[in-house]
Every structure is written in structure tokens, then in C-alpha cells.
Amino acid sequence: MIGIFRIGIPVAISGIVCFSMKKPLLNDSKRDFYADNTGDIAPGNPLKESSELEKLMLIKNAPKQSVLEKCTRITRIYLDKAFSALRKTYIEQTDKYFRNERQTMRTLSSLHDKQETLWPNTLYILTGILTGVVFTRRSNFIFKGIVPIACGITAYAIFMPSTFKRSSGYILGLEKNRLPRVYSKQAELAFSTEELIKKSQKLKEENIKRVNSYYDRTRKSIGEAAGLTVDASISDKKA
Template sequence: MILSIFKVGIPVASSGVAYLYCQRPLLNDSKRNFYANNVINPAPGRPQEEDSQLAKLVEERGNAPQSALERGLEQSRLKLDQFLDGIKQAYVRQSSAYFRKEREVTDTIASLHDRRELLWPNSIYILTGFMTGLVFTRKSNVLLRATVPLACGIAAFGFFMPSTFHRTTDWFSGLEKEKIPDAYNKQAEIIRKTGVLVQKSESLKAENEKLVSRLYAKTRKTIGEITGLNVDNPVTGKKE
């Protein structure tokens, strides 16, 4: 029995080993060939050529005539881009102008203030002067209620912060001369004439004082000659 099994099994086993040894393994060549075109290792710096079908499709798409809808959408998009770009440029210009003007104003204010003069207490004093003018003119007409508080505030400003006040007035004079030269020239002429008038008034006052002194001396001398009295002697008290 055992001998018959060996006689049958040995040939069958030999045939199976021979079959497995001679059979060619499955390498899945179909999938490897499918991905073979994508495995490219070009040399560095060498341009790659596009696929001919893809290049042909792109060329056909680029040369294809546009429809009316496509042309309208393209024109609308271009106009919208131009409009938004114009808004952006206008915003940039206005912002730059605003910040430049703000920087000029802050620099001007900083240059007008004399650091030796304190802002905190002096500003309170100036505000007090302005409010004092309001109190004085609370029952007056509109003109006085508008001018007197302003004059009181300016006077307090000039009294408590004289250096800053002088710089501010000089700056306003330069600004007026630059922006409205005609008004500045007329104002300067009025100030000049007023100064001349003041000088003439002072000189006339001195001349009048001299004239009155001469008349007084002459009158005394005339009275002394007529009465025979010595008017130059000082007046003394009555003798007992």
C-alpha cells in the first residue's frame, strides 16, 4: 500500500514543481506601460515639450472666435478693473494729501509753542479770560458778545504766554502776506500811518507843553512888571 502511494505521489509532485519553475511571473505590464510616459527625468535646464494634443487644444481654444456674451463679459470685467483701480488711486492720493497736511499742521503748532511756557496752567488762564469776557457781555448785543470774549482771551494769551503769542502773530502775518497780499499791504499801510500819527501826536504834545510853559513864564513876568511884585520869590506864610 505504501509503495503504491510513493509510486503515484512522486511523479505528481515532480510534475507540479516543474510547472511552477517553468511558469513566467505576472509583472502587471499593462499598468506599468500606462504610467511609463509620466516618468520623465529631463536634464537640468532643458525645456520640456508639451503634449501635442494639449498644445493643439490650447491653440484651437485661443484662436476660436468669441461670442457676444464672452465679449460683453470681458469688456465689463475690464471696465470694472479700471473703475476699481481709479478708486484705489484716488483714495491713495487723498490719504497722502490728508496725512501730509496733518503733519504740516502738527509741525507748525509745535514750532509756535515756546517750551519754556507751560501749557497746562496757562491754557486754563486763557480760558478763564475768555469766559470772563462772556460774563461781562452776557446782557450786551451780539457784536459785543462776539468780540469782547475773543479780545479778553487774546489779551490773556499775550499776557501769560508772550513768546508763543509773538510767534503766533508773526506766523499769521506771514500767512496773510502769502495768501492775501493786498489785504496785508493795506493793513501794513494803515499801521504805518497810525504810527506816524502817534509820533506826530507825541511831538505835538511836547511842543504844546513847551508853548504852555513859555506862556506861563511870560505871563508871570508881565504880572510882576505891572504890579511891581517879585513873582520869582516863593510864597511864605503870614508873619505873626
Template sequence: MSRALFTFACVTSAVAAQSIAKSPVQNESKRRFYENEQQVVPLPGTVTPSTPAEAELLGPRSLVNGVTVRSAAPLESAFRSVRTVAALHNKREDLFPNSIYIIIAGLSGNILARNRNIVSRAVYPVALGVAAFSYFLPQTFRNTRDFVWAAEQRALPEVAKQQVAAFEQANGFVHLVEETAASSQQKVHSGLESLRRSISKITGLNIDEEVLKK
């Protein structure tokens, strides 16, 4: 067994020595661990241009107080969203305890619609919450409403046009009802005045004077 292992070791050593003898030996004065050392460690002061992928990752350049600043697009989007939401709040209106009142109103709507259908469960909390929002934070509610309306016009212009048309139609219907009610009231008043005159002419009584005497 030991003789077989010795024979195998000798054969392996001979094969390794033969392969080393065939490969050329390079005598270099300086060892090189990288193929191109200039690409690995650039010289100080060397300006390396960024690739398009790196430039896109860093974001566009902007000049702030004479200094070029780069910021990533996701970071800019996050800060822009925070500034937009913060601008909706009117500084004259206190978030506390008004926001707590709004939450309580929404929870009250949920309690009221507890034994009703699924539509009522969805509508009641939202309706009461929006009503409380408009009552306790009126200016913030207007700012939020205008922001949502502008966002809807940008994202869903067709839906916004349909809403404008529906609002104008409803507004026209309200004006029509008001005009009809005013016209009906005027007709009733004219009819009563004509009836009073007819009674006065037939009976010879002055109804206004009789009422004043009483």
C-alpha cells in the same frame, strides 16, 4: 417628459463634443497658469524700476546717516506741521495752568457779550483770549505772532502790505498827536511864564518869592 429631457441631454452632449473636437489640442510639458510668469514673480535679485506714479507716492529720497530714506509727502507735511507748532512754544513757559487761564478768559468774553449783538459776541472772546495769551505766555505769543505774520506775507502779500501801510499811518498819527501835545504844552508854559513876568513888571512883586514865603 423624461423622454424629452433625455433627448435634450443628448443634443447638448453632441454639441459640446463637436466644439471640443474642432478646438486644437495643445500638448505642453509644463502647465502655464499666467501669460507671463516672469512679470508675476520676478527672479531673486532682479531690480524692478518704479513707475513715475509709484515714485511720486513713495516721495523724494533723502540721505540720512548714509542711508537712503523715502517718505511720503503727506507724512512729511504732517511731521513738519507738528515740528512747527512745537517750536512756537517757549520751553520756559508752562502750558499748564496758563492755557487754562487763557481758555477761561475767552469764555469770560463770551459771557460778557451774551446779551450784545453778534459783532460783540465774536470780538469779545477773541480779544480777551488774545490778551490773556499775551499776558500768560508772552514769548510763545510773540513766536506765534511772528509765525502768523510770516505766513500772511507768503500767502497774502497784498493784504500784508496794506496792513504795514495802515500801521505806519497809525504810528505817524500817534507821533503827530504826541508832537502836537508837546508843542501845546510848551506854548502854554511859555504863555504862563510871559504872564508871570508881565504881572511882576506891573505890580513890582516877585511872585516866586511870595510863593516861597507862604
């Protein structure tokens, strides 16, 4: 009996203390019973573990792609990139072509002298080219290529001189900027040719002077040998 009191009294005292320390339930009518309590999930919460487990199960149960599906996917991606690159290149080249075309038309318009009409003068230039073709119909292929072009350029310079001058200046300027070495060599060749022409003319004049001097000396020598006065004027014969 004494043992029962020894055990029961401490147990009863412990129960009374725990019951008195427990927080009483309040009738709080403002409590939100439908609030989402998953916002502040503590580590190790069963809700978080279950969501991660569901994700792993979805990944594990996802259907695996076959080799054909992988090859089809890779081929589709490659073709899409190739078509995109081809489309980009086409747009860039088309834009470049139209820009060059507009630049060419503006350049040709600036070179043409409006006072020189195109229709009859172009016909004359074509006639010059065809004349060169007719002249070289029995010649070799070199003359067949050079002579018609030379005749056409000559007709161009004759019938459209102002436009020809502008075109020549533009071509020389373009060659000077794009091909400076070729332009310098052509300038040296033109200068050498001009100097050679000048020397040839000078030599021709000197040769003419020498021939005239030799002729005069020979005539005087013949006159002195024959006893005639070569420089005297010839008098009229008496009747």
C-alpha cells in the same frame, strides 16, 4: 494590324520611359510617420483652408448678445472704472490729510516753548476769553465777537510770551509768503498808525508847551498890573 502596331508601340515606349524615371521606394526605417506635417503649409493647402473655415463657423455660430446683456456689460465696466477712480481719489486725499496733519503737529511743536507749560497757561487763556464774553453779554454781536478774542490774545501774550512771539512771527511770515498784498497793506497801515501816534505825541507836547507859556505870560501880566513880584519866593509872615 499595321495601325495597331503604329499606336501600341509609341504607347509602350512612353510607359517604359515613365516607369524608368520614377523614383524607387526605399525601405527607410528612420522615417517619422507620426510627425506633424502642418508646420510648413503651402498656400492653398486644404488643412489651412479647413482651419480658417472652422474659425469662421465658430464666429458665425457664436451666440449674439441681447440689448440687456450689452447694457449690463457697459454698466459693469462703467461702475468698475468709477469705483477705481473713487478708490484712487480716497487714497490720495487720505494720504494728503495725514501729511498735512503731521506737518501741522510739527509746526505747533516747534512754535511752543517747552519752558512754558500748557496746562495752567491754557486755563488762563480760556479765563481771559470767558471774561470777554461776560463783559460783552449785553453788547451787540460785533463786540461779542471781537472782545473775547482780544481778551484771549492778551492773556496769551501775558502768560505765554515766548510762544506768542513765535506764533506771531510765524503768522506774519506765512501771510507775507501767501498774501504779499495784504501783508504790504498791513505794513503800510502799521507804519501810518505809528507815524500818526508820533505826530499826536509831538502835537501834545507842543500844546503843553504853548499852554505853559501862555500861563506864565498871563501870571506875569497879572503880577505887573498888581505890583507884585511873581517870581520872588514868598517870605514867612512876621508874627
